[in-house]
Amino acid sequence: MADRELATTRIALLELGEERRTARDGYALLDEKRMLLAARALALAETLGVRRREWDAAYDVAVAALRAALDRHGVHALETWPAAERPLEFEVREPRMLGVPLPQIIAMERVMPVERDANGSAPPFRPADPSPEVAACAQAWRALVERAAALAALETSLWRLADEYRRTERRTAAIEHVLLPELEHAIGAIEQALESGDQEEAVRVRNAARARRGTDEPRAGG
Numbered sequence: 001m002a003d004r005e006l007a008t009t010r011i012a013l014l015e016l017g018e019e020r021r022t023a024r025d026g027y028a029l030l031d032e033k034r035m036l037l038a039a040r041a042l043a044l045a046e047t048l049g050v051r052r053r054e055w056d057a058a059y060d061v062a063v064a065a066l067r068a069a070l071d072r073h074g075v076h077a078l079e080t081w082p083a084a085e086r087p088l089e090f091e092v093r094e095p096r097m098l099g100v101p102l103p104q105i106i107a108m109e110r111v112m113p114v115e116r117d118a119n120g121s122a123p124p125f126r127p128a129d130p131s132p133e134v135a136a137c138a139q140a141w142r143a144l145v146e147r148a149a150a151l152a153a154l155e156t157s158l159w160r161l162a163d164e165y166r167r168t169e170r171r172t173a174a175i176e177h178v179l180l181p182e183l184e185h186a187i188g189a190i191e192q193a194l195e196s197g198d199q200e201e202a203v204r205v206r207n208a209a210r211a212r213r214g215t216d217e218p219r220a221g222g
Helices: 010-073 075-079 132-221
Strands: 088-093 104-109
Touching (some): 010 075, 010 132, 088 132
Antiparallel strands (some): 088 104
């Protein structure tokens, strides 16, 4: 705006007035977007706090279950324990909120393909000494992994909302503190110049009228 040469005409004044209306509309939209982003971020932050406390509690349960399994079987037995036949998988979906993708984690289970021997029968993968302690340990850590994935999605969503809020804040501030003041200054300068021009024109018209009256009066007296 400062580098643009402005003509002191009524057309330029109308164009600047339209630009000011557009800037005000843009500011209103960005300000509303900023408020919506802040509200959603605060809600997610509160949810994240609750989920973190739940994860801490689930972690304590998982650690206690691991201690119980270690007490029952020892480290070496647990190290050679066969893997679960139903591995945990996750599907990530990213619905958008004001253009910001917010990841959501959906836990899925599927049956692992089991290798078969030459006769077509599946080899056994069952532990020699199954116990409720190991089953509880596996279930507890599986639940902990699910919670960790959900926490990661929440934190990612919160960071993305924060980044978008900062960008929106910068754009809103640029309109409020830079663009609109420059437009107001330019409009005021053109209005003042046009008003001065109108006053000068009025003075010229009055002087011209007086001059005509002064030249016409002697003729009328003759």
